[in-house]
Amino acid sequence: MTVAVVGGGAVGLSTALALCRRGESVTVFERDALGSGATGRAAGLCYDAFADGVDAGVAADALGRYRDLDLFEPQPYVWVARNEGDATAVREQIAGMQRNGVAVKALTPTALGDRYPALDTSGIEVAGLARDAGVLDPDEVVATLAERAEENGATIETHTPVSLGSPTSVETADQTRAFDAVVIAAGPRTKSLVATVGVSLALKTYRAQALVTEPVDATLPSFYDATREFYWRPKADALLVGDGAHETDPTDWNPDADAEFVTRTLDRVEQASALTPACDRAWAGLCTATPDGAPLAGQVADGLWVATGWQGHGLMRAPALGNYLAADVLNRPNPLSEHLPDRVDPTRFDGSEEFAALDDPTRDWGG
Numbered sequence: 001m002t003v004a005v006v007g008g009g010a011v012g013l014s015t016a017l018a019l020c021r022r023g024e025s026v027t028v029f030e031r032d033a034l035g036s037g038a039t040g041r042a043a044g045l046c047y048d049a050f051a052d053g054v055d056a057g058v059a060a061d062a063l064g065r066y067r068d069l070d071l072f073e074p075q076p077y078v079w080v081a082r083n084e085g086d087a088t089a090v091r092e093q094i095a096g097m098q099r100n101g102v103a104v105k106a107l108t109p110t111a112l113g114d115r116y117p118a119l120d121t122s123g124i125e126v127a128g129l130a131r132d133a134g135v136l137d138p139d140e141v142v143a144t145l146a147e148r149a150e151e152n153g154a155t156i157e158t159h160t161p162v163s164l165g166s167p168t169s170v171e172t173a174d175q176t177r178a179f180d181a182v183v184i185a186a187g188p189r190t191k192s193l194v195a196t197v198g199v200s201l202a203l204k205t206y207r208a209q210a211l212v213t214e215p216v217d218a219t220l221p222s223f224y225d226a227t228r229e230f231y232w233r234p235k236a237d238a239l240l241v242g243d244g245a246h247e248t249d250p251t252d253w254n255p256d257a258d259a260e261f262v263t264r265t266l267d268r269v270e271q272a273s274a275l276t277p278a279c280d281r282a283w284a285g286l287c288t289a290t291p292d293g294a295p296l297a298g299q300v301a302d303g304l305w306v307a308t309g310w311q312g313h314g315l316m317r318a319p320a321l322g323n324y325l326a327a328d329v330l331n332r333p334n335p336l337s338e339h340l341p342d343r344v345d346p347t348r349f350d351g352s353e354e355f356a357a358l359d360d361p362t363r364d365w366g367g
């Protein structure tokens with residue numbers, strides 16, 4: 001089969017690699033440089049801490065693939081709640097995760113403080129600790145996936161923006177090329193690309209921000225504060241801290257972080273730890289959202305597939321969903337949960353749905 005994959009981010013490259021490994025002839029078209037979309041701007045958190053069984057299965061598959069590619073760096077993940085409502089939710093999540101066999105446990109604030117003295121645990125009601133979590137380096141992910149895809153026969157055309165002439169033909173600046181199948185993994189642009197062939201996606205775009213601090217002298221886990229709604233991960237000898245999301249127009253947005261985001265985020269780090277780091281660098285990127293928080297990954301027309309709507313979790317799931325999509329394109333058995341196809345079916349919406357992208361951008365999809 002000849003397959004075009006539009007988008008050279010983690011999802012497009014994972015799909016391309018999985019298709020090549022199954023012996024298909026794959027061309028990746030990337031408008032800019034590989035990883036220039038959300039992938040290259042991601043924090044790199046990667047964990048299996050999902051209370052829903054389908055999500056946990058996808059995460060376990062993805063983590064295994066990242067481990068096989070030597071891209072997964074173990075790093076415990078702690079998430080905390082500061083009020084009774086959030087604490088109840090965290091306890092329920094932990095119980096659900098344990099039922100899925102995920103290596104998590106609840107920690108009291110005292111136990112958390114003993115383990116991580118640099119954390120200020122005052123005001124924390126309960127914490128969850130996921131032991132098998134880790135972090136990824138997005139640039140390494142992109143480079144490795146691209147290298148493996150090329151080794152397996154893929155052609156990668158960068159700086160080549162495309163549009164669709166039909167569901168199975170791709171138009172570059174100077175030619176139209178026909179394929180047996182086309183997979184659009186173009187982030188927020190997926191919506192406008194498939195709109196030209198009459199497919200309407202229930203997809204919204206929001207802008208998320210992150211910063212890296214100057215070096216800090218502390219041993220900390222990856223961390224998510226469910227009450228204050230921000231996260232960090234250790235990155236080399238510094239912290240990468242993120243939140244600050246708001247809905248935006250994917251064609252007109254600011255890739256630089258807002259000054260207000262930087263100030264607020266450093267304040268939050270100071271409140272949650274004994275640290276007072278300065279900001280080294282900060283940026284913004286685009287994430288995609290759907291009405292129910294689950295992605296849009298599957299067939300939308302004869303010969304045409306989409307993969308988008310990751311709700312801020314696309315990097316950590318890319319290899320699992322890429323492999324799933326490859327099987328779907330080739331009409332082979334679904335390698336993941338039998339419930340996944342319905343969960344991610346892009347045609348479960350007709351595209352006319354009214355919804356707010358940021359009702360809860362950090363929720364587990366479907367969870």
Ligand SMILES: Cc1cc2nc3c(=O)[nH]c(=O)nc-3n(C[C@H](O)[C@H](O)[C@H](O)COP(=O)(O)OP(=O)(O)OC[C@H]3O[C@@H](n4cnc5c(N)ncnc54)[C@H](O)[C@@H]3O)c2cc1C
Binds near residue numbers: 012044160187188190
């Ligand atoms: C600040 C921030 C932090 C994040 N942190 C995490 C995290 O810790 N863990 C996690 O799992 N996820 C995280 N995410 C989300 C994650 O980055 C995305 O879900 C994921 O990268 C999506 O990958 P993708 O391949 O679908 O899209 P993208 O990486 O956006 O790739 C789409 C590609 O398509 C290309 N393209 C678009 N239009 C065209 C066209 N017409 N022709 C050719 N190419 C085109 C773009 O240039 C782009 O390279 C974060 C996102 C942001 C912004």
